[in-house]
Amino acid sequence: MKFGRFQHQSRTFYGLVEGEQVVELDGSPFTSYKPTSNAHLLSALKILTPCEPRNFYCAGLNYAAHIEWAAKRKGLAVKLPEKADVGYRSPNALCATDEPIVIPADATEMVQFEGELVAVVGKTAKHLTEDNALSCILGYTLGNDVSERSWQKSDRTLWRAKNCDSWKPMGPFIVTGLDPMNLDVEIRIDSQRVAGYNTSKMLFSAQRYIAEITKYMTLHPGDVIWLGTDDATEPNLAHGQVCEIVQKDIGVLRNPVVREKA
Amino acid sequence: MKFGRFQHQSRTFYGLVEGEQVVELDGSPFTSYKPTSNAHLLSALKILTPCEPRNFYCAGLNYAAHIEWAAKRKGLAVKLPEKADVGYRSPNALCATDEPIVIPADATEMVQFEGELVAVVGKTAKHLTEDNALSCILGYTLGNDVSERSWQKSDRTLWRAKNCDSWKPMGPFIVTGLDPMNLDVEIRIDSQRVAGYNTSKMLFSAQRYIAEITKYMTLHPGDVIWLGTDDATEPNLAHGQVCEIVQKDIGVLRNPVVREKA
Secondary structure, eight states: OEEEEEEETTEEEEEEEETTEEEEEEEOTTSOEEEEEEEEEGGGSEEEOSOOOSSEEEEOSOBHHHHHHHHHHHTOOOOOOSSOOEEEOOGGGEEOTTSOEEEOTTSOSOEEOOEEEEEEEOSOBOSOOTTTGGGGEEEEEEEEOOEEHHHHHHSSSSHHHHHSTTOEEEEEEEESSOOTTSOEEEEEETTEEEEEEEGGGBSSOHHHHHHHHHHHOOBOTTOEEEOOOOSOOOSOOOTTOEEEEEETTTEEEEEEEEEOOO | OEEEEEEETTEEEEEEEETTEEEEEEEOTTSOEEEEEEEEEGGGSEEEOSOOOSSEEEEOSOBHHHHHHHHHHHTOOOOOOSSOOEEEOOGGGEEOTTSOEEEOTTSOSOEEOOEEEEEEEOSOBOSOOTTTGGGGEEEEEEEEOOEEHHHHHHSSSSHHHHHSTTOEEEEEEEESSOOTTSOEEEEEETTEEEEEEEGGGBSSOHHHHHHHHHHHOOBOTTOEEEOOOOSOOOSOOOTTOEEEEEETTTEEEEEEEEEOOO
16 A cells, blocks of 8 residues: 655645545544545645654664765775664654755755665554564655765764755655565666665664664654665755655655755 | 643643643644633643654753763763754653653663753744844753663664653743743752752853754754753662752652663
């Protein structure tokens, strides 16, 4: 199944996406829902982020080839993480597909994409094991962990390097029944492939992250776990481009890039 | 004014605290509200966290004496931060006054309090200056940034060192009209003062943090900015103790400490 969150005029609702049609739901996939008799053309709706997380987890360094690429670029030795230590992003930064990634005027040119698979929590969960970890997951969506590399280096935390308004595009839909450990993710700029990888290359699996997190933290419906990126994350994003994160079952997360004027 | 969020039987509502009475509100201080004719005895209500933040900002190192104490304890040179780089905590960890701080069985003994002043955002805001920064703040509450010092050292991020379930007590009430830069905060264990400071000692003021954050991020009603702690944060918190963060206008944030059995 393919769930989305939509706006039509002033109304906001969840829907089931079936081809070019959206069946409006009464309720939500995070609580309970019933299909209604309202059907819409997908093209007539504004697509919103498919959920509104309160807790926004992010697996930082989770693919060897990306870590090696980043280390080489900085002239540093490659150091793979030894533990599945999760990080955080902040919901202020979320935006939906088709909304612009806005680069503040004082950012350097080194603003880069990171195309990621995102696990969306459907059920309250604690103390899961790797074997039953995926039982709390409703489905999967896509994310773009937009990052400013000079701020990532200069600041004590990742606050503005990763969390500027609009720097966390997420969507377009949540798809159930996928194997998170075997999906091809591709990143395109202006329709040209610039990077790609298969999620089987994760250093720590989705299951492992969920088991680790739930040793200490309760996962709640609508929480998201971004699972990291592989490959290089160049070229830089520039004003006027369109960046797409693509996975064939989930769809295309597409965002134009705009640089603010000083 | 003193706002709180309360539960009575299965109902949840905002209220205005007037002495030992709570006047129930229709609406919330984050949108709009009207006092109702329902009044309750404060002692008859469960006090909830006074807001439900989506974005949970936290000024890490914001008082020199605390930084000096921590550096000395670790045998490191004192290094004060040069910029107001804000960090994040996660809402899963919030708990209300009177709820237990639960220490996981595998935590070391080095679980410590950090009593903090918390600014609560009341209005959507971006691009504020230090001069008008406080215009977006509804009022102030208290927080306890409970921290496991061995995990803080060993992990790549602060995820479990700071964000275990129940490790972010916040409350009891939000008080308007306070000067955030001149409040006495005291920490007590089992009614004995163990630490205290005046917020005038902040390295970067509340105004400065808000101006910095809103260069890049939109603040939303209900977001919180924890403003850091001063002084030592010992002794460790132990099973059976009660930890209190106290400020005379806001009140007492009081949490018993429980260690989970292995």
